[in-house]
Amino acid sequence: MTDSPDRPAAHKFVLRPGAPSLPGVRLDARWRVPVYMGRRLPKALAPYAASVFSWEWMIQDVLNGRMPPPVVARERPPLREYQHEPVKLIQNAHASQAPGFLLAYPTGSGKTAMCICATHDLPDVRRVLVVTKLDVVPAWRRAISYFGSGGKRWVVINPEQLWRLFFHPLRPLNSLPVDKAAEFAAQGGILHFPFDVVIVDESHMLASPASLRSRTVQRLLLPEHGTNRRPWFLRASASPFSNPGETAYLDDLLAHAAGVDAPGALSRAGYQEWLSSLGFTLNTDHTRRWFHDLNGDDVNKLNHLLFSRGVGTTATAEELGLPSMTRELRPVELSPDDQVQYESAWSEFRAQYGLEAVDDVLDSTSEALRRVQKASLLKAPKVAQIVAGLVEEGYQVVVPAWYLDSVSAIARLTAAALKARGLPDRVVEITGADRHLRERKRQLFQAGHALVAVTNSLEGVNFHAGERGGAGNGRDATQSPRACVIADVLTGGRRILQAEGRTHRDGQRSQTVYVFAENTLEEEWLARVLRAAAGTQALVQSPRDAQDLMDLAAQLTGAVDGRPGQ
Known part of the structure; x- marks a missing residue:
């Protein structure tokens, strides 16, 4: 008996990992993916259907003999x-x-x-x-x-x-x-x-x-x-990149532009030697760090090889007509009791805050990180007040943090601060611990149902105003102005630029507030991170933004002589 024209032929549906073992579902012997054979996918399996443009979707077409995909003619949406x-x-x-x-x-x-x-x-x-x-x-x-x-x-x-x-x-x-x-x-x-x-x-x-x-x-x-x-x-x-030493994944482009063979896999020291052979000077300060203000020739060299020889392109926000970044430093003065807490031993500090005990065997870097986390937790009540004040002014606020303890504390304290001001206490936490709920929580913020999002997701998540389809179900995100309050000092110049970019994107202006505890290692660390971010901007030919970041760093204690390792 043949299929009638109005009845779909049997089809192999490739399912995403985790699909339930219902009747009709089997594991494909070659591809090791769950497959359902039938005319239609049962309702219970619909949530596990292969996503468009996924690996499972491709294998589904392979199993059903649909390679290559059909060409669908359509008018392309205009570019800017x-x-x-x-x-x-x-x-x-x-x-x-x-x-x-x-x-x-x-x-x-x-x-x-x-x-x-x-x-x-x-x-x-x-x-x-x-x-x-x-x-x-x-x-x-x-x-x-x-x-x-x-x-x-x-x-x-x-x-x-x-x-x-x-x-x-x-x-x-x-x-x-x-x-x-x-x-x-x-x-x-x-x-x-x-x-x-x-x-x-x-x-x-x-x-x-x-x-x-x-x-x-x-x-x-x-x-x-x-x-x-x-x-x-x-x-x-x-x-x-924040310095030339981070360009190893681009060695083929550098080699092509320089007319030499790519170096292949090298150690960090070996790669720096290869860069030196191309003419990089790689000057460092007394802490052995590369900073762009010590290496004008390196900035020019990288620009020449990557952006002047046909293997890369860059532009500034100003050149593209996009809004420039607005940044503000917001110092927090610790109370005498908090200052004592800041100087206390790590295990004692964690115990007082009711946090789980951790190994107290420290090296210099982990000691620095833990001192920074102390400052992060101690200033959380002040961060909450700053965020609540911005909400009162009409902003939706994103609060990038690093530590999970900080995310939890800031979210709880911010909700209380909003309630005390008579504002809706709608705050969402978005972390790597709740991946199955992250997109739903993000959409709650983008739809305006939550006014604050506290997150340790610093890349690949959008919170900007007016995001197309950002609120889910085809709805665009709210047009409420966004503010980004960076609550933890984040290591690495690239990381803080990515954190800023969660709200300041797609032509939407967003102000960024850096909150730090005065006279702590956190302040010194922030100075160094801002200088590293300036290096990133200098190397992608955004000198104005680089100078703005350097000016911020110069306002902080330890801008030159800070101790922390990176």
Whole structure:
């Protein structure tokens, strides 16, 4: 008996991991994914359906004989005026056989749209892989649907899931624990399907070449089996590096621009020697740190190699007509009792605050971190009052923090401060501990149902005003002005720029307030972090922003002679 025209044919539905073992669900022997065979997906399995542009979605089409995907003709949504030039530069780099490209445009400039549209007209490109942070995966999939796939097969995946794209000649990866499978994939994995273009969003996450994600991404870039054909590597980041030593993941671009061979895997010292051979001076201060104000020649050298030789592009917010960042330092004076608490032993401090005991064996860096956390917790009541005051002025406020203890304390105290002022005490906590609720909580904030979001998610989550579809169910985010109150001193210049960018993006202005405890190690640490952030901005040719950050750092104790290690 054949299927009637009005009845759909049997279909293999690939399900996401964690799908229940209901009748009709089996584990595919080759791909090791749960599959349901039927005409329609049962209602109980609908939440586990493969997401569009996911790895499961691609395997579903493989099992159903739908490779490559059908080309769907559609009119492309318009780009902003300034986005056309970088799209053209990306395409020119591909045509010139450069190994890749760095798109170092500022937060909120629409790098996702530029990357997608740049691939549409690339010749001989069938498959495109996007590697991005877990929280940004849905946004990339929505953007591809909006701007169009260009008739190409797209897979969007987070770095921790990359191992699933590989098989190993000696190890059955799908039957190993995830950490073991990921390590074997990075060491000797072979791709199930080659990709023609690999896009790494937030590419600064590859700054440590020894990390598992960096080694796995490098594995993606090996030549296709039996050929010399390599994927083309497109990186995008608003904060790609804070010093030249963090450019190892761009060594192919630097080598191409300099007309030399790429150095391959090197130790940190070996990579610095290679940079020296290219003409970098890499001067450091008395603490052995590279700062841009000591290295004008290095700034110019990096600009020449990356942004003047066809392998990268950058621009300032001012050049693009985007609002400039507004930053403010807000010191908090500890009371005499709090100052005593700050100087107390770590275990005693934790016990007084009712926190779990931790190992008291310290090195110099962990000692510095714990002193910074003391200041963070002690100033939490003042942070709550600052946040409540901004809400009273009409802002929706995002509070990036680092420590989970700080997130919890600030959220609780802020709710109380809002209630005391007669304001709705709607505060959401968004952390890595509640991944299944993170998007729902974010949408509550974007819809205006929560006025404050306290979070330790510093990348890949958007809180800006007017975000398209940001409130869920097709609704845009509120237009209420945003403020970003950075409650913890965050290590690393790139990290604080990413934290600022959660609200100051997509052309929406947001003010940033840095709250710090006076006369503590936190103040000295903040000075150094601001200087590191200035280095990031100087290296992506944003001298005005670099100077603004240096001016802030100069206002703090320990701007030059601070002690903490980074």
